Amino acid sequence: MEDCRGQAGAAPLPRLGSDLDFLVEFGEEKSLLDLARLKLEMEGELGRQVDVVTYRSLYHRLRDPLLQEQVAIL
Secondary structure, three states, X not given: OOOXXXXXXXXOOOOOOOOEEEEEOOOOOOOHHHHHXXXXXXXXXXXXXXXXXXXXXXXXXXXXXXXXXXXXXX
């Protein structure tokens, strides 16, 4: 597998030990407990701290810069 850091259009790889940020969208309304469960499951699978945020909860001043950096994974 090639190292894609620094290539145009590629997201930088997270630093070792840093958390991973996931911006999620659900087809139906989810509760805070659902988000907490997803966070814990992802941390268990990935072995790293994870932040899970929904599109609706994005702070309006950060929304555009974050959306420009997002990388779709599914």
